[in-house]
Amino acid sequence: MTLRRLLASLLLLGLVLSTTVTARALDKLDRLRLAEEELLYLPNGRHIKLMSLGHQALFADLFYIWAIQYYSNYERKDRYRYVEHVFGDVIGELDPYYVDPIWLGALILSVEANDLEAGLRLLDRGLTRNPTQWIFPYLAGWELYHRREFERAAVYFGRAASIPGAPPVTRRMRAGMFSKAGLLEDALRQWQEVIDDSASDETSRRVAGLQLRELALKRDLATLRDAVERFRNENARLPRSLEELHRRAYIQQVPLDPNQNPYRLDPRTGEVRSTAGRMLGGE
Amino acid sequence: MIDGLAARVPPPWTAIRAIALNTFREAIRDRILYLLLVFALVLIGSSRVISLMTVGDENKIIKDIGLSAISIFGVLTAVFVGVSLVFKEIERRTIYTLLANPVRRWQFVTGKFFGLLAVLALNVTLMSVALFALLGFRGASPWGLLPAVLMIGIELTIITAVALLFSSVTNPILAAVATAATYVMGHLAWSLQLLKARVDSVAGSAFCDLVYWVVPGFDRLDIKTEAVHGITLPSGFLPLAIAYGLGYAAVVLFVACVLFERRDFS
Numbered sequence: 001m002t003l004r005r006l007l008a009s010l011l012l013l014g015l016v017l018s019t020t021v022t023a024r025a026l027d028k029l030d031r032l033r034l035a036e037e038e039l040l041y042l043p044n045g046r047h048i049k050l051m052s053l054g055h056q057a058l059f060a061d062l063f064y065i066w067a068i069q070y071y072s073n074y075e076r077k078d079r080y081r082y083v084e085h086v087f088g089d090v091i092g093e094l095d096p097y098y099v100d101p102i103w104l105g106a107l108i109l110s111v112e113a114n115d116l117e118a119g120l121r122l123l124d125r126g127l128t129r130n131p132t133q134w135i136f137p138y139l140a141g142w143e144l145y146h147r148r149e150f151e152r153a154a155v156y157f158g159r160a161a162s163i164p165g166a167p168p169v170t171r172r173m174r175a176g177m178f179s180k181a182g183l184l185e186d187a188l189r190q191w192q193e194v195i196d197d198s199a200s201d202e203t204s205r206r207v208a209g210l211q212l213r214e215l216a217l218k219r220d221l222a223t224l225r226d227a228v229e230r231f232r233n234e235n236a237r238l239p240r241s242l243e244e245l246h247r248r249a250y251i252q253q254v255p256l257d258p259n260q261n262p263y264r265l266d267p268r269t270g271e272v273r274s275t276a277g278r279m280l281g282g283e
Numbered sequence: 284m285i286d287g288l289a290a291r292v293p294p295p296w297t298a299i300r301a302i303a304l305n306t307f308r309e310a311i312r313d314r315i316l317y318l319l320l321v322f323a324l325v326l327i328g329s330s331r332v333i334s335l336m337t338v339g340d341e342n343k344i345i346k347d348i349g350l351s352a353i354s355i356f357g358v359l360t361a362v363f364v365g366v367s368l369v370f371k372e373i374e375r376r377t378i379y380t381l382l383a384n385p386v387r388r389w390q391f392v393t394g395k396f397f398g399l400l401a402v403l404a405l406n407v408t409l410m411s412v413a414l415f416a417l418l419g420f421r422g423a424s425p426w427g428l429l430p431a432v433l434m435i436g437i438e439l440t441i442i443t444a445v446a447l448l449f450s451s452v453t454n455p456i457l458a459a460v461a462t463a464a465t466y467v468m469g470h471l472a473w474s475l476q477l478l479k480a481r482v483d484s485v486a487g488s489a490f491c492d493l494v495y496w497v498v499p500g501f502d503r504l505d506i507k508t509e510a511v512h513g514i515t516l517p518s519g520f521l522p523l524a525i526a527y528g529l530g531y532a533a534v535v536l537f538v539a540c541v542l543f544e545r546r547d548f549s
Contacts, residue, residue, distance in 0.1 A: 053470040054501055057508045058351040061344045065336045097512040100339030 042086065045093025052094070060095035067091070067101070071108055080113035088122050092129065102126035103139050110143045119143055127159075134166035141173060150181035168204040171197065179211065184219050188212065213258035217274060220255045224263060224272040227251045238270040298386045299394040306398020310364050311405070319363075320406055323356035327413045331421075342423040346511045349414035350431055354507075357407055357439045358466060364402065365446025366458035368395045369543070389540035396447050396536055403439050407432065430521060431510035437528030441499045442466060444535035451543040468494075469501040499531055 045060075052059040067086050071079065087105025091098060102122055110119030120140050127136040141156035154177035161170040175190035194200050194208040224242065227250040231239045239245050242254045242265050257263055257274040264273050310316060330348035334341035369392070372378040381391060411432050415425035445465045449458035472495055479491035504524050509516060 050471060050474055053467060054354070054505045054507075055351045057347045057511060061337070061347050065333065065344075068336065068338055095508060097508065097514060098343070100337070100343075104338055 042082070042090060045090045048090065049094055056094045057098075060091050060098055060101075063091050063094065064098070064101045068104070071112075080109070080115070083109050083113060084118050084122055088125050092125060096129040099126070099130065099133055099135060102136065106139060106143070116143060116147055132163060132165065134160040134163040134170060136160075137163075138166070138170055138173075141170075141177070145173075145177065145180075148180075150177045151183070153177045154181065168194075168199070168201050171200070172204055172207055175208070175211065179215060184215055184222075188215050188219070191215065216258055220257065220263065221272055221274065223251065224255075224265070228265070228270045228272060232270060238267055239265065240267050241265060242272075295387070295390055298384075298390040299397065302381075302386070302391055302394025303397035303401065306368065306395050307401045310399060310402040313364060315363050316360060316402065316406070319356050319360050320409065323352045323406075323410050324413050326352040326356075327410060327417060331417065342418060342421060343511060345414075345417060345421070345423075346425075346428060347507070349410075349417070350428065350435070350507045350511070353407055353410045353414065353432065354435045354438070356410065357403055357435060358442055360406055361399065361403060361439050361442040361446055362459055362462050362466075365399050365443055366450045366462060367455045368399060368447065369450040370455050370458070388544045388546075392447060392451060392540045392543050393536065396443060396539075399443050399447070400440060403443060404436065407436055407439070427513050428510050430516065431507045433521070434504045434506050434524060434528075437525060438501055438504050440532045441469075441501075441528055441535065444532040444539065445499070448535050448539035448542070451539045451546065465498065466501070469499040472498050472500045473502040500527075504528055 045056075048059055048063075049056045063086070070086075071083070073079075083105055087101045087108075091101040091105075102125070106119040106122045106126075108119075109122060110116045120143065123136045123140040123143075127133060130136070137156045137159040141153045141160060144150075144153035144156060154174050157170055157174035157177055160166050161174055171190075171194050175187055175194055178187035178190050181187075191208045191211045194204050195212070200208070224245070227245050228239060231245060231248070231250050239248075239250075242251070242263060245251050245265075246254050255263065259275065261275055264275075265271070266273070327349050330345045330352075331341075333348060334344040337344050369378075372381065372391075378391075382388065411428075414428070418425040418428075442462065442465075446458065446462045449461045452458075453461070475491045475495040479488050479495075482488050482491060504527070506516060506520075506524075508514075
């Protein structure tokens with residue numbers, strides 16, 4: 001009896017050991033990895049919805065968690081081919097209201113895959129499905145800002161700002177993009193709108209006030225310097241004062257700087273300056 | 284004389300209540316029930332761990348897993364406990380003793396139905412409390428999930444009635460398969476309308492319509508996604524969905540009673 005028990009125990013131990021050894025040996029085998037081909041047959045979310053039997057949101061979560069792990073593996077080459085499909089067609093179709101996968105997918109596309117347009121397409125799809133989610137055009141605006149496409153960024157920030165409930169920063173960003181694009185008049189109008197908007201908060205109004213001062217300074221300096229240049233070209237000398245520029249109709253009026261002080265013209269060099277510029281970090 | 288007899292015959296709900304209570308007591312002694320409940324509670328608890336793997340809103344994952352666990356384990360309980368309810372009584376021959384008493388067959392089936400429903404209500408409540416506590420502990424408001432839990436309860440009511448219907452006419456294995464098939468068909472019913480659009484023949488189209496209206500439209504009752512995202516439901520949705528679900532369950536229960544009345548035990 002004791003011998004049988006001993007033999008049985010030894011047999012069990014042997015089986016456990018051999019299973020462990022086999023498992024370890026299997027792990028060490030250099031198996032062919034399918035890489036991105038494994039995604040080739042990943043069906044559309046609408047088809048997976050059929051299989052989910054009413055648990056499509058749970059399936060969306062599971063696909064999202066899987067996608068995070070999948071795209072965190074930097075050893076995979078050419079892993080960006082199906083990002084739009086995974087995040088837009090699969091997860092997006094399973095749970096159209098799920099915001100996180102859309103912005104993460106867009107981030108992977110624009111930052112890691114360097115495919116800005118695909119990232120924007122994904123964010124656009126997110127907005128189409130969720131017209132109240134200002135975060136999608138807001139993120140699209142930031143992606144374009146990083147690529148220095150300020151005018152397109154302004155359009156996206158404007159779209160975000162037009163969605164009810166969007167925070168004031170969206171309007172500030174829109175106005176800021178016009179400034180960055182060098183469209184001074186548009187920027188001045190946008191910043192003025194931020195000040196006039198009753199929905200704007202104290203921070204937005206303060207930022208808008210500073211921006212308006214800086215842009216007005218830039219605009220005046222550009223106008224005055226241009227007038228000085230034209231005067232020099234036409235008269236073969238520099239103007240003696242800003243009043244002379246006004247008298248000779250090179251400028252419509254002699255402006256005051258944002259601190260209500262006159263601009264200063266150096267008649268020897270033709271340089272126009274403002275004391276307000278130092279305070280504003282400008283000239 | 285007639286008055287005296289009438290006084291001795293108890294009202295129908297007395298028998299239904301007694302059978303329901305007995306079914307409830309019997310079911311909560313069933314090991315499979317505890318197993319399913321523990322499994323569901325473990326899953327709800329572990330959803331916190333799963334949520335750590337996400338980027339973004341972790342509570343969304345916890346809510347999804349929690350609601351799906353309540354639904355899936357509720358369905359499993361309804362199927363596994365429901366399909367053997369009537370069969371057990373026949374197999375043990377206790378049905379003869381029961382029916383020898385002034386208990387009508389339809390009262391027996393209805394009592395079984397309400398007994399199992401009480402078990403499911405207890406299960407769903409326990410699982411919901413676990414989920415709500417987990418969310419509350421994390422500082423997330425769980426109350427928006429209440430309509431979804433209510434709809435899961437309505438779905439389980441239908442499945443209980445279906446399980447009881449099949450349990451009244453066949454053995455537990457067949458009943459389990461048929462109930463599971465009804466569950467699957469009920470969740471795929473919406474796709475029949477897509478199929479109908481692709482079918483050319485009138486007969487095919489009519490068949491799609493027939494199946495679409497006959498099988499329980501669980502998709503109509505599913506508001507888990509809306510509840511998790513806090514999306515407002517159309518006005519009047521909840522009363523309509525409750526009326527549809529309870530009406531459907533009542534029809535199935537009625538058919539189960541009729542079939543059981545006609546069943547020959549000899």
